[in-house]
Amino acid sequence: MDRAGYARALASAGLPEELPWRVTVSSRRRTIGLTAEPGGSLTIRIPEGMPSDQVVQAVTRRLPWIARATRRNAETAAAHATKELIDGENFPFLGRNRQLVLSARAGVRLDGDRLLAPVHVTAADIIGWYAAAGSDWLAERAPQYCSRLGVPPPALGVRDLGRRWGTCAPGASPRLVLHWAVFQLSAQLIDVVIVHEVAHLVHPKHGGAFERLVGQVFPDYRDRLTELTEQGRRVWMGDVRPADGRNGLHSAS
Secondary structure (H helix, E strand, O other): OOHHHHHHHHOOOOOOOOOOEEEEEEOOOOOOEEEEOOOOOEEEEEEOOOOHHHHHHHHHHOHHHHHHHHHHHHHHHOOOEEEOOOOOOEOOEOOEOOEEEEEOOOOOEEEOOEEEEEOOOOHHHHHHHHHHHHHHHHHHHHHHHHHHHOOOOOEEEEEOOOOOOEEEEOOOOOEEEEEHHHHHOOHHHHHHHHHHHHHHOOOOOOOHHHHHHHHHHOOOHHHHHHHHHHHHOOOEEEEEOOOOOOOOOEOOO
16 A cells, blocks of 8 residues: 555544644554654654554554644744844745835835835734735635635635634535635645645545545645644744834734
8 A cells, every 4th residue: 555545544543633644654664653743743654565454553542642742742843933023024925035114104015025014013914914915815726726626615714713724614605714824834835725624615524535635636735734834833923022122022912
């Protein structure tokens, strides 16, 4: 069985829903290896030729350890950026740095690689801009993946989702929402979040059918999730510090 086959089998092992995990297969291994990575993801190393049911049983037995170890690593590894609201500060959008430029103008807007904002701009102002710009981008992107997965486009939204990058609500009035902060990442990582949530409109629960559907769009889905975890732990979540750096952190909320 290849890596994709093992990944499909493991979709029924009961791994935590929000846990990014990936599979490697090696002819040099003799036993299953589980590694809780520094960013909070899990790597499952499987000996070549091992029966899939044996792999699933081994992983299922270790679920309590997996939950503890990956959660601990995710919490200790998080290093979200803190920003100063001054000329020259970088605010990434779609994976590219945009340099803050303060002026007498009102409102926040993007001009090439410059993020133009008023002199007394607040974190809430910039978060609002991320939400608005992200909404425009999502409105263009999401229908493309809905078409590829064979589902009608749901209602879309962008807001603060806490520790989740995206969420969806299937049903008669389906809705897909992304976290405003995810738009700091590259398009290929945002696309993973979109496809993951759109796939839930077809298969509400994780499982083999869900994994196969997402794999039709992104065969490297698990690798992308790992990269999302690694990069996502460093994005700006709204914390700012005064320009003189003396008064501690101030949350955007």
